[in-house]
Amino acid sequence: MDEKVLIVEGTSDRKRVKKVLDEPVDVICTYGTLSNEKLETLIFPIEDKDVYILVDADDAGESLRKQLKRELPNATHLYTQKGYGQVETTPIDYLTEVLRGYFHVKQ
Template structure:
């Protein structure tokens, strides 16, 4: 199965990523934290898919990443630069570079 799911923290992150992606990808927002209930509702439906994780380069993002690593050990982790901090403020060109190896990105962001 080649269904891809990208996990981000918030709706602004989702909007930012969608501006760069050429393909239609299921983008799931965690809204910062993962309760047991949210984990069950989020993780169970996507366990068999190709999961990618792109969270902010800050303390809360790293904490969320650690939790997701435990729950989804086979997920691919993608990173923005600490200097950009949040996914929603990462320049489109850099975001495209991060996503390019895994997703189709819009022509205008290809180098």
């Protein structure tokens, strides 16, 4: 398993970030807010990894971010601009800049 883990909300977000990433990263989809059981299942295998969180800049995304912040206090939080709203609609150039500080990205 990869040492870096990027948590996103959905499959469209996963596809979007994979277009930018130029290194092996385990991109995990939460499919929205997590139940306690699903949260536990998600967290256990990644506790010792470098975890990054990139969720939508909307109410649902912020709710998920708060939930993950409580359970993964050492995770690094990455943000898209509110004007872009969702990760999947964030321009590739902007997404590249957001990820560049933490991952190898395509030029």
